[in-house]
Amino acid sequence: MCMATIxxxxxxxxxxPGLKDTPAKGNTLAEIFHAAEESFPGIRSYLLDEQxxxxxxxxxxxxxxxxxxxxxxxxxxxxxxxxxxxxALSGG
Amino acid sequence: xxxQTILLGTRKGLIAYHRSNSRWAVENLSFEGQPVSxxxxxxxxxxxxxxxxxxxxxxxxxxxxxRGENWEEVPAPAYPEGEEVKDGVPAATRYIWAMSxxxxxxxxxxxxxxxxxxxxxxxxxxxxxxxxxxLWQHPSRKTGWMxxxxxxxxxxxxxxxxxxxxxxxxxxxxxxxxxxxxxxxSWEVRNKGLRADFLPDPDxxxxxxxxxxxxxxxxxxTLWQQNHCGIFRSVNGGMSWQEVSQPEGPAxxxxxxxxxxxxxxxxxxxxxxxxxVRTAIKGALCICRTDDGGKNWKDLRNGLPQENCFDIVYxxxxxxxxxxxxxxxxxxNLFFSPDRGECWETLNNxxxxxxxxxxxx
Numbered sequence: 055m056c057m058a059t060i061x062x063x064x065x066x067x068x069x070x071p072g073l074k075d076t077p078a079k080g081n082t083l084a085e086i087f088h089a090a091e092e093s094f095p096g097i098r099s100y101l102l103d104e105q106x107x108x109x110x111x112x113x114x115x116x117x118x119x120x121x122x123x124x125x126x127x128x129x130x131x132x133x134x135x136x137x138x139x140x141x142a143l144s145g146g
Numbered sequence: 147x148x149x150q151t152i153l154l155g156t157r158k159g160l161i162a163y164h165r166s167n168s169r170w171a172v173e174n175l176s177f178e179g180q181p182v183s184x185x186x187x188x189x190x191x192x193x194x195x196x197x198x199x200x201x202x203x204x205x206x207x208x209x210x211x212x213r214g215e216n217w218e219e220v221p222a223p224a225y226p227e228g229e230e231v232k233d234g235v236p237a238a239t240r241y242i243w244a245m246s247x248x249x250x251x252x253x254x255x256x257x258x259x260x261x262x263x264x265x266x267x268x269x270x271x272x273x274x275x276x277x278x279x280x281l282w283q284h285p286s287r288k289t290g291w292m293x294x295x296x297x298x299x300x301x302x303x304x305x306x307x308x309x310x311x312x313x314x315x316x317x318x319x320x321x322x323x324x325x326x327x328x329x330x331x332s333w334e335v336r337n338k339g340l341r342a343d344f345l346p347d348p349d350x351x352x353x354x355x356x357x358x359x360x361x362x363x364x365x366x367x368t369l370w371q372q373n374h375c376g377i378f379r380s381v382n383g384g385m386s387w388q389e390v391s392q393p394e395g396p397a398x399x400x401x402x403x404x405x406x407x408x409x410x411x412x413x414x415x416x417x418x419x420x421x422x423v424r425t426a427i428k429g430a431l432c433i434c435r436t437d438d439g440g441k442n443w444k445d446l447r448n449g450l451p452q453e454n455c456f457d458i459v460y461x462x463x464x465x466x467x468x469x470x471x472x473x474x475x476x477x478x479n480l481f482f483s484p485d486r487g488e489c490w491e492t493l494n495n496x497x498x499x500x501x502x503x504x505x506x507x
Contacts, residue, residue: 065202066203069203096219099206099221099224100200100203100204101203103204103236103239104224104225104227105225105227105228105236105237105238106227107236109202109203109204111201111202112202112203
Protein backbone atom coordinates (compact mmCIF):
# COMPACT_ATOMS: atom_id res chain seq x y z
CA MET A 55 0.00 0.00 0.00
CA CYS A 56 1.25 3.44 -0.92
CA MET A 57 1.56 5.96 1.88
CA ALA A 58 2.58 9.60 2.17
CA THR A 59 5.99 10.32 3.69
CA ILE A 60 6.92 12.73 6.49
CA UNK A 61 10.30 14.39 6.08
CA UNK A 62 11.69 16.26 9.06
CA UNK A 63 14.01 19.24 9.20
CA UNK A 64 17.56 18.40 10.27
CA UNK A 65 17.10 20.85 13.14
CA UNK A 66 14.89 18.35 14.95
CA UNK A 67 17.63 15.72 14.95
CA UNK A 68 19.27 17.57 17.81
CA UNK A 69 16.35 16.49 19.99
CA UNK A 70 15.42 13.24 18.24
CA PRO A 71 18.69 11.70 17.03
CA GLY A 72 16.98 8.73 15.39
CA LEU A 73 14.69 10.88 13.30
CA LYS A 74 14.26 9.79 9.66
CA ASP A 75 11.74 9.86 6.84
CA THR A 76 8.64 8.18 8.17
CA PRO A 77 5.49 6.77 6.54
CA ALA A 78 2.57 9.08 7.29
CA LYS A 79 0.06 6.87 9.06
CA GLY A 80 -3.33 8.58 9.00
CA ASN A 81 -5.77 10.50 6.89
CA THR A 82 -5.17 13.97 8.35
CA LEU A 83 -2.11 15.85 9.51
CA ALA A 84 -3.40 15.65 13.07
CA GLU A 85 -3.59 11.87 12.78
CA ILE A 86 -0.15 11.47 11.31
CA PHE A 87 1.40 13.54 14.12
CA HIS A 88 -0.35 11.30 16.57
CA ALA A 89 1.21 8.32 14.83
CA ALA A 90 4.63 9.96 14.64
CA GLU A 91 4.52 10.32 18.40
CA GLU A 92 4.66 6.52 18.68
CA SER A 93 7.87 6.37 16.66
CA PHE A 94 9.44 9.45 18.24
CA PRO A 95 7.94 10.01 21.69
CA GLY A 96 7.61 13.70 22.51
CA ILE A 97 7.85 14.99 18.96
CA ARG A 98 4.24 16.08 18.77
CA SER A 99 4.83 18.68 21.49
CA TYR A 100 7.71 20.10 19.46
CA LEU A 101 5.43 20.70 16.46
CA LEU A 102 2.04 21.47 18.00
CA ASP A 103 0.99 23.29 21.16
CA GLU A 104 -1.26 21.64 23.73
CA GLN A 105 -4.37 22.93 21.93
CA UNK A 106 -3.29 21.12 18.76
CA UNK A 107 -2.24 24.21 16.81
CA UNK A 108 0.90 24.25 14.72
CA UNK A 109 3.59 26.19 16.61
CA UNK A 110 4.11 29.69 15.30
CA UNK A 111 7.59 29.11 13.93
CA UNK A 112 7.05 25.67 12.43
CA UNK A 113 6.07 25.32 8.78
CA UNK A 114 4.57 22.33 7.00
CA UNK A 115 4.77 21.92 3.24
CA UNK A 116 2.69 19.34 1.40
CA UNK A 117 4.28 18.61 -1.97
CA UNK A 118 5.96 21.97 -1.90
CA UNK A 119 2.97 24.01 -0.80
CA UNK A 120 2.72 25.65 2.60
CA UNK A 121 -0.33 24.43 4.49
CA UNK A 122 -3.16 26.92 5.04
CA UNK A 123 -4.90 25.57 8.13
CA UNK A 124 -2.46 25.98 11.03
CA UNK A 125 -5.12 25.57 13.73
CA UNK A 126 -7.05 22.45 12.77
CA UNK A 127 -4.54 20.93 10.30
CA UNK A 128 -7.14 20.05 7.70
CA UNK A 129 -5.01 20.51 4.58
CA UNK A 130 -5.44 17.49 2.27
CA UNK A 131 -2.67 15.23 1.00
CA UNK A 132 -2.49 12.10 -1.13
CA UNK A 133 -0.89 8.69 -0.80
CA UNK A 134 2.10 9.90 -2.79
CA UNK A 135 2.55 13.18 -0.92
CA UNK A 136 5.71 14.32 0.72
CA UNK A 137 5.02 16.21 3.93
CA UNK A 138 7.93 18.40 4.95
CA UNK A 139 8.24 19.62 8.56
CA UNK A 140 10.45 22.71 8.50
CA UNK A 141 11.41 25.46 10.90
CA ALA A 142 10.56 29.02 9.96
CA LEU A 143 13.56 31.30 9.53
CA SER A 144 13.16 33.34 12.66
CA GLY A 145 15.07 34.17 15.79
CA GLY A 146 18.48 35.60 16.48
CA UNK B 147 27.27 30.64 54.53
CA UNK B 148 28.17 31.74 51.03
CA UNK B 149 27.20 29.35 48.29
CA GLN B 150 29.85 28.43 45.77
CA THR B 151 27.89 27.96 42.54
CA ILE B 152 26.08 30.52 40.40
CA LEU B 153 23.51 29.11 38.00
CA LEU B 154 22.61 31.28 35.00
CA GLY B 155 19.70 31.08 32.59
CA THR B 156 20.70 32.97 29.45
CA ARG B 157 19.48 33.63 25.94
CA LYS B 158 21.97 31.05 24.66
CA GLY B 159 22.05 28.34 27.27
CA LEU B 160 22.43 27.35 30.90
CA ILE B 161 25.79 28.27 32.39
CA ALA B 162 27.10 27.28 35.82
CA TYR B 163 29.99 29.05 37.50
CA HIS B 164 31.74 27.42 40.42
CA ARG B 165 34.12 29.04 42.88
CA SER B 166 37.08 27.27 44.33
CA ASN B 167 40.07 28.89 46.00
CA SER B 168 38.32 32.26 45.53
CA ARG B 169 38.31 31.88 41.73
CA TRP B 170 35.17 31.57 39.63
CA ALA B 171 35.24 29.33 36.58
CA VAL B 172 32.64 27.88 34.25
CA GLU B 173 31.71 24.41 35.44
CA ASN B 174 28.96 23.59 32.98
CA LEU B 175 27.37 24.80 29.76
CA SER B 176 24.17 23.07 28.71
CA PHE B 177 21.63 23.70 25.94
CA GLU B 178 24.09 25.85 24.01
CA GLY B 179 22.20 28.19 21.72
CA GLN B 180 18.82 27.67 23.38
CA PRO B 181 17.05 30.34 25.44
CA VAL B 182 16.81 29.29 29.11
CA SER B 183 14.17 31.42 30.79
CA UNK B 184 14.91 30.03 34.25
CA UNK B 185 17.80 27.90 35.49
CA UNK B 186 16.83 26.55 38.87
CA UNK B 187 18.58 24.40 41.44
CA UNK B 188 16.29 22.70 43.95
CA UNK B 189 18.04 23.18 47.30
CA UNK B 190 16.37 20.07 48.75
CA UNK B 191 18.07 17.58 46.47
CA UNK B 192 20.45 19.48 44.19
CA UNK B 193 18.45 18.73 41.03
CA UNK B 194 19.01 21.32 38.33
CA UNK B 195 16.09 22.41 36.18
CA UNK B 196 16.26 24.16 32.81
CA UNK B 197 13.16 25.92 31.55
CA UNK B 198 13.69 26.25 27.80
CA UNK B 199 12.01 28.69 25.49
CA UNK B 200 12.75 27.26 22.06
CA UNK B 201 11.88 29.81 19.44
CA UNK B 202 10.58 27.08 17.15
CA UNK B 203 9.65 24.08 19.23
CA UNK B 204 7.90 25.60 22.22
CA UNK B 205 8.53 25.59 25.95
CA UNK B 206 10.38 22.58 27.29
CA UNK B 207 11.49 21.39 30.71
CA UNK B 208 14.61 19.37 31.53
CA UNK B 209 16.23 18.20 34.76
CA UNK B 210 19.63 16.96 35.77
CA UNK B 211 20.65 15.10 38.90
CA UNK B 212 24.38 15.29 38.18
CA ARG B 213 25.03 19.04 37.90
CA GLY B 214 24.32 19.27 34.20
CA GLU B 215 26.30 16.27 32.97
CA ASN B 216 23.13 14.52 31.80
CA TRP B 217 19.66 15.90 31.25
CA GLU B 218 16.24 14.29 31.09
CA GLU B 219 13.31 15.96 29.36
CA VAL B 220 10.03 15.85 31.28
CA PRO B 221 6.63 16.96 29.96
CA ALA B 222 6.35 20.74 30.08
CA PRO B 223 3.34 22.31 31.77
CA ALA B 224 0.37 22.20 29.39
CA TYR B 225 -3.03 23.85 29.61
CA PRO B 226 -6.01 21.50 29.46
CA GLU B 227 -7.81 21.25 26.14
CA GLY B 228 -10.21 24.10 25.54
CA GLU B 229 -8.80 26.51 28.15
CA GLU B 230 -8.69 30.14 27.09
CA VAL B 231 -6.69 33.20 28.14
CA LYS B 232 -9.63 35.32 27.15
CA ASP B 233 -12.72 34.43 25.19
CA GLY B 234 -11.55 33.18 21.81
CA VAL B 235 -7.83 33.10 22.73
CA PRO B 236 -6.67 29.50 23.37
CA ALA B 237 -4.31 29.04 26.32
CA ALA B 238 -0.98 27.36 25.63
CA THR B 239 2.24 27.62 27.62
CA ARG B 240 4.30 30.42 26.12
CA TYR B 241 7.00 30.82 28.76
CA ILE B 242 8.05 29.45 32.14
CA TRP B 243 8.67 32.50 34.27
CA ALA B 244 9.02 31.12 37.82
CA MET B 245 10.00 27.91 39.56
CA SER B 246 9.95 27.00 43.23
CA UNK B 247 10.20 23.86 45.29
CA UNK B 248 7.25 23.05 47.53
CA UNK B 249 9.11 22.94 50.82
CA UNK B 250 10.77 20.40 53.06
CA UNK B 251 7.48 18.81 54.13
CA UNK B 252 6.39 18.26 50.52
CA UNK B 253 9.50 16.76 49.01
CA UNK B 254 7.78 15.81 45.74
CA UNK B 255 6.08 19.16 45.24
CA UNK B 256 7.19 21.78 42.73
CA UNK B 257 5.52 24.97 41.50
CA UNK B 258 5.84 26.62 38.09
CA UNK B 259 4.58 30.02 36.98
CA UNK B 260 3.83 30.59 33.32
CA UNK B 261 2.76 33.03 30.66
CA UNK B 262 -0.24 33.16 29.97
CA UNK B 263 -1.01 33.29 33.70
CA UNK B 264 -1.29 29.68 34.79
CA UNK B 265 0.24 28.35 37.99
CA UNK B 266 1.23 24.69 37.77
CA UNK B 267 1.92 22.17 40.49
CA UNK B 268 3.75 18.86 40.46
CA UNK B 269 3.29 16.36 43.26
CA UNK B 270 5.54 13.71 41.75
CA UNK B 271 8.90 15.44 41.73
CA UNK B 272 8.33 17.08 38.37
CA UNK B 273 7.35 13.99 36.37
CA UNK B 274 4.12 15.83 35.55
CA UNK B 275 2.56 19.24 36.18
CA UNK B 276 -1.10 20.18 36.52
CA UNK B 277 -2.77 23.56 36.18
CA UNK B 278 -3.91 25.03 39.51
CA UNK B 279 -7.55 25.44 38.57
CA UNK B 280 -8.55 27.54 41.58
CA LEU B 281 -6.32 30.41 40.50
CA TRP B 282 -7.02 29.94 36.79
CA GLN B 283 -10.74 30.21 37.55
CA HIS B 284 -10.29 33.27 39.80
CA PRO B 285 -13.03 35.72 38.83
CA SER B 286 -10.52 38.52 38.28
CA ARG B 287 -8.46 36.67 35.68
CA LYS B 288 -10.23 37.03 32.37
CA THR B 289 -11.33 40.59 32.96
CA GLY B 290 -8.66 42.12 35.17
CA TRP B 291 -5.32 40.46 34.31
CA MET B 292 -3.28 41.79 31.42
CA UNK B 293 0.14 41.64 29.85
CA UNK B 294 3.06 43.42 31.49
CA UNK B 295 6.59 42.67 30.39
CA UNK B 296 5.09 40.02 28.14
CA UNK B 297 2.08 40.18 25.85
CA UNK B 298 -0.13 38.06 28.07
CA UNK B 299 -0.32 37.86 31.88
CA UNK B 300 2.48 35.88 33.52
CA UNK B 301 3.36 34.47 36.95
CA UNK B 302 6.98 35.34 37.69
CA UNK B 303 7.12 35.01 41.48
CA UNK B 304 6.30 32.06 43.75
CA UNK B 305 7.10 32.53 47.44
CA UNK B 306 6.59 29.53 49.73
CA UNK B 307 6.44 30.26 53.47
CA UNK B 308 8.97 27.93 55.16
CA UNK B 309 6.93 28.01 58.39
CA UNK B 310 3.78 26.73 56.66
CA UNK B 311 4.31 25.36 53.19
CA UNK B 312 0.60 25.58 52.32
CA UNK B 313 1.02 29.34 52.60
CA UNK B 314 2.19 30.97 49.35
CA UNK B 315 2.36 34.39 47.79
CA UNK B 316 2.61 34.71 44.04
CA UNK B 317 3.34 37.71 41.85
CA UNK B 318 1.58 38.24 38.52
CA UNK B 319 2.27 40.86 35.87
CA UNK B 320 -0.16 42.37 35.48
CA UNK B 321 -2.56 41.46 38.25
CA UNK B 322 -0.57 41.83 41.47
CA UNK B 323 0.06 39.71 44.54
CA UNK B 324 -2.15 36.75 45.45
CA UNK B 325 -2.01 34.69 48.65
CA UNK B 326 -3.18 31.20 49.49
CA UNK B 327 -3.32 29.71 52.98
CA UNK B 328 -4.52 26.29 51.89
CA UNK B 329 -1.95 25.04 49.41
CA UNK B 330 -3.58 26.68 46.42
CA UNK B 331 -7.24 25.77 46.88
CA SER B 332 -8.33 29.38 47.41
CA TRP B 333 -6.73 32.77 46.78
CA GLU B 334 -6.93 36.30 48.15
CA VAL B 335 -5.72 39.47 46.45
CA ARG B 336 -2.99 41.32 48.38
CA ASN B 337 -2.48 44.65 46.63
CA LYS B 338 -3.47 47.13 49.33
CA GLY B 339 -1.09 50.09 49.33
CA LEU B 340 0.33 49.44 45.88
CA ARG B 341 0.02 52.02 43.13
CA ALA B 342 -0.58 51.35 39.44
CA ASP B 343 0.15 54.64 37.70
CA PHE B 344 -0.58 53.06 34.33
CA LEU B 345 -4.25 52.38 35.18
CA PRO B 346 -7.11 54.89 35.17
CA ASP B 347 -7.50 54.07 38.88
CA PRO B 348 -4.00 53.68 40.38
CA ASP B 349 -5.52 52.20 43.54
CA UNK B 350 -7.36 49.47 41.64
CA UNK B 351 -7.68 46.16 43.43
CA UNK B 352 -6.36 44.26 40.38
CA UNK B 353 -3.95 45.05 37.57
CA UNK B 354 -0.74 45.85 39.46
CA UNK B 355 2.70 45.09 38.10
CA UNK B 356 4.98 43.63 40.77
CA UNK B 357 8.04 42.97 38.63
CA UNK B 358 9.31 40.56 41.27
CA UNK B 359 8.13 39.53 44.73
CA UNK B 360 10.43 38.06 47.42
CA UNK B 361 10.24 37.25 51.12
CA UNK B 362 12.89 37.68 53.77
CA UNK B 363 14.19 34.20 54.67
CA UNK B 364 14.52 35.09 58.34
CA UNK B 365 11.10 36.75 58.55
CA UNK B 366 8.71 35.51 55.87
CA UNK B 367 6.11 38.11 56.88
CA THR B 368 8.47 40.73 55.47
CA LEU B 369 7.82 40.83 51.74
CA TRP B 370 9.51 43.07 49.22
CA GLN B 371 8.65 43.85 45.65
CA GLN B 372 10.30 45.83 42.90
CA ASN B 373 7.13 47.09 41.28
CA HIS B 374 6.76 48.89 37.97
CA CYS B 375 5.76 51.95 40.01
CA GLY B 376 8.40 51.81 42.75
CA ILE B 377 9.80 49.62 45.50
CA PHE B 378 7.29 48.37 48.06
CA ARG B 379 7.62 46.51 51.35
CA SER B 380 5.14 44.74 53.58
CA VAL B 381 5.79 43.76 57.18
CA ASN B 382 2.50 41.93 57.64
CA GLY B 383 2.64 39.20 55.05
CA GLY B 384 1.23 41.32 52.25
CA MET B 385 -1.85 42.58 54.07
CA SER B 386 -0.65 46.10 53.29
CA TRP B 387 2.24 47.60 51.36
CA GLN B 388 4.33 50.75 51.90
CA GLU B 389 6.39 52.40 49.22
CA VAL B 390 10.09 52.60 50.11
CA SER B 391 11.47 54.10 46.88
CA GLN B 392 13.89 57.00 46.93
CA PRO B 393 12.00 60.17 46.02
CA GLU B 394 14.96 61.50 44.03
CA GLY B 395 17.67 58.83 43.99
CA PRO B 396 18.06 55.87 41.66
CA ALA B 397 16.27 53.29 43.85
CA UNK B 398 12.87 53.53 42.23
CA UNK B 399 12.32 51.88 38.83
CA UNK B 400 13.81 48.51 38.01
CA UNK B 401 13.04 44.83 37.79
CA UNK B 402 15.06 42.88 40.35
CA UNK B 403 15.22 42.74 44.13
CA UNK B 404 16.87 40.37 46.60
CA UNK B 405 16.76 40.25 50.41
CA UNK B 406 19.60 39.26 52.70
CA UNK B 407 19.23 35.75 54.05
CA UNK B 408 20.17 36.91 57.55
CA UNK B 409 18.41 40.30 57.81
CA UNK B 410 14.86 41.12 56.72
CA UNK B 411 15.67 44.83 56.56
CA UNK B 412 18.56 44.49 54.12
CA UNK B 413 17.78 44.35 50.40
CA UNK B 414 19.35 45.15 47.05
CA UNK B 415 17.76 46.54 43.90
CA UNK B 416 19.14 47.14 40.41
CA UNK B 417 17.85 50.53 39.29
CA UNK B 418 17.04 51.34 35.68
CA UNK B 419 16.13 54.63 34.06
CA UNK B 420 12.29 54.85 34.02
CA UNK B 421 9.93 52.71 32.02
CA UNK B 422 10.31 55.05 29.04
CA VAL B 423 14.09 54.55 28.74
CA ARG B 424 15.04 51.26 30.43
CA THR B 425 18.80 51.63 30.38
CA ALA B 426 21.39 52.17 33.10
CA ILE B 427 20.78 55.60 34.66
CA LYS B 428 23.01 58.23 32.99
CA GLY B 429 25.08 55.45 31.45
CA ALA B 430 26.31 54.30 34.86
CA LEU B 431 25.52 50.96 36.47
CA CYS B 432 24.70 50.82 40.16
CA ILE B 433 23.12 48.52 42.68
CA CYS B 434 21.35 50.08 45.65
CA ARG B 435 21.21 48.53 49.11
CA THR B 436 19.12 49.38 52.11
CA ASP B 437 20.08 48.25 55.62
CA ASP B 438 17.06 49.71 57.39
CA GLY B 439 13.98 48.37 55.67
CA GLY B 440 14.01 50.89 52.84
CA LYS B 441 14.29 54.15 54.80
CA ASN B 442 17.69 54.83 53.27
CA TRP B 443 19.41 53.48 50.16
CA LYS B 444 23.10 53.46 49.40
CA ASP B 445 24.53 53.48 45.86
CA LEU B 446 27.03 50.68 45.29
CA ARG B 447 29.18 51.46 42.25
CA ASN B 448 32.72 50.39 43.12
CA GLY B 449 33.87 48.14 40.27
CA LEU B 450 30.82 48.72 38.06
CA PRO B 451 30.98 50.59 34.72
CA GLN B 452 30.20 54.28 35.20
CA GLU B 453 30.01 55.52 31.63
CA ASN B 454 28.59 54.45 28.27
CA CYS B 455 26.70 51.61 29.89
CA PHE B 456 23.28 50.43 28.76
CA ASP B 457 22.84 47.37 30.97
CA ILE B 458 19.75 46.68 32.98
CA VAL B 459 19.02 43.68 35.18
CA TYR B 460 16.06 41.41 34.55
CA UNK B 461 13.78 40.37 37.40
CA UNK B 462 15.38 37.00 38.16
CA UNK B 463 18.96 38.12 37.56
CA UNK B 464 19.98 39.55 40.97
CA UNK B 465 20.75 37.20 43.87
CA UNK B 466 22.42 37.18 47.28
CA UNK B 467 23.84 34.52 49.55
CA UNK B 468 25.46 35.35 52.86
CA UNK B 469 28.03 38.03 52.20
CA UNK B 470 27.90 37.56 48.44
CA UNK B 471 25.77 39.21 45.77
CA UNK B 472 25.72 38.57 42.02
CA UNK B 473 23.82 39.91 39.05
CA UNK B 474 23.70 39.44 35.31
CA UNK B 475 22.63 42.00 32.76
CA UNK B 476 20.78 42.36 29.49
CA UNK B 477 24.10 42.93 27.73
CA UNK B 478 25.69 39.78 29.06
CA ASN B 479 27.80 41.13 31.88
CA LEU B 480 28.10 39.11 35.08
CA PHE B 481 29.19 40.83 38.29
CA PHE B 482 30.00 39.43 41.73
CA SER B 483 30.47 41.06 45.10
CA PRO B 484 32.11 39.28 48.04
CA ASP B 485 31.03 41.96 50.55
CA ARG B 486 27.31 42.72 50.15
CA GLY B 487 27.91 45.03 47.21
CA GLU B 488 30.61 47.29 48.62
CA CYS B 489 32.87 46.30 45.73
CA TRP B 490 32.27 44.37 42.54
CA GLU B 491 34.32 42.14 40.32
CA THR B 492 33.51 41.26 36.75
CA LEU B 493 33.14 37.55 36.09
CA ASN B 494 32.40 37.89 32.39
CA ASN B 495 31.73 40.67 29.87
CA UNK B 496 30.81 38.40 26.97
CA UNK B 497 27.87 36.28 28.03
CA UNK B 498 24.49 36.18 26.29
CA UNK B 499 21.63 38.21 27.70
CA UNK B 500 21.11 36.92 31.24
CA UNK B 501 17.61 35.97 32.38
CA UNK B 502 18.19 34.32 35.75
CA UNK B 503 20.88 34.14 38.43
CA UNK B 504 20.77 31.77 41.39
CA UNK B 505 23.30 30.94 44.08
CA UNK B 506 23.41 27.28 44.93
CA UNK B 507 25.67 24.73 46.59
